[in-house]
Amino acid sequence: MADAATPFPLAWPQGRERRLSSLRRDGKFKTGGRGNGLQSLTVAEALQRLQRELDMVRARFAVISTNLEPRLDGRPRSGQSEPNDPGVALYFQLADKPHCMPCDTYKRVADNIAAIAAHIEATRAIERHGVATVAEMFSGFAALPSPDQERSWREVLELHRESTVTLTIAEAAYRRLARKRHPDQGGDNTLMAELNRARDDARRELGDG
Numbered sequence: 336m337a338d339a340a341t342p343f344p345l346a347w348p349q350g351r352e353r354r355l356s357s358l359r360r361d362g363k364f365k366t367g368g369r370g371n372g373l374q375s376l377t378v379a380e381a382l383q384r385l386q387r388e389l390d391m392v393r394a395r396f397a398v399i400s401t402n403l404e405p406r407l408d409g410r411p412r413s414g415q416s417e418p419n420d421p422g423v424a425l426y427f428q429l430a431d432k433p434h435c436m437p438c439d440t441y442k443r444v445a446d447n448i449a450a451i452a453a454h455i456e457a458t459r460a461i462e463r464h465g466v467a468t469v470a471e472m473f474s475g476f477a478a479l480p481s482p483d484q485e486r487s488w489r490e491v492l493e494l495h496r497e498s499t500v501t502l503t504i505a506e507a508a509y510r511r512l513a514r515k516r517h518p519d520q521g522g523d524n525t526l527m528a529e530l531n532r533a534r535d536d537a538r539r540e541l542g543d544g
Contacts, residue, residue, distance in 0.1 A: 340398040340426035340435075342405040347424055348435045350528055359421070359439065362446025364453070378403065378413035381448035385425070388455040392469050394427040401444050411444065423447040430470040434477055488540070491533035505537040 340346050347353065365373035366380050376384075382399070389397050402418035403411035422439035436454065438447040462469050489495040492508040509530065516526045 340400050340424070342398060342400055342409040342411070343402065344400075345402045345420060345422050345424060346400040346426075347422060348437055351435075351437050353422070354439045359442045362441040362443050362449070364446050364449040375443070376445045376449055378411055378415075378445045378448065381445040381452065382410055382413075385448055385452040385455075388452045388459070389427065391459060392429060392455060394429050397425065397427040399448065400424040400426065401448075403444055411448075417443055421447055423451060425451050429473055432470070432477060434473055436473075436476050486529070486533075488533035488536035491529055492537065500537075500541070502538065502541040505534070505541060509534040509537075 362375065364376045364381070366376050385399070399410055401411045401423050402420050403415050406412045420439070421442055421444045422437065423444060424435055424437040426433070426435050428434070436451050438450045438454075440450055441447050458469055458472050461467075461472065487495065488505075489497075489500065492505055492512065494500050494505065494508055497504070512530055513527070516530055
């Protein structure tokens, strides 16, 4: 999925709601020390924090998507005016699986980049307890397929080999798979979202919605 993401303009992941601009906060991420006082992070400084965390978890093929014009290496260039939409979406691969971590909590691009870095750092700290790996904890950030890569509802419901499928059969398949995929049962948010989409598509095609 990282290879399908664009550094510019912002490629916000589908299925992830946006924060209203009125609810965005001032950033809490600072740099500097006692001599110069604490100052707001620049984009370049935020990128350094993020790259350090990406290196620590051995992430691959990272793409940082924003509404800032990118440098030649594809990373957002520091020193630009803040865009109207300061959102950031980090696309990367971890353990050969695509992930996307978006953030539009703050009013500045640099702070949203730093927030993603801080999240990865906090996740690494949790991993030390040995309950789950970083890859397992990032499962909720698995990147959804782009529209041209979406599987048909028959494939998702594992009914693509059935010659005749009724709405009753589709609903039964949905319930069976939901018991496995629901996050409360140890499943995955992304797979559950795909399953819900498949159920809705089946209802539309088979006459209930």
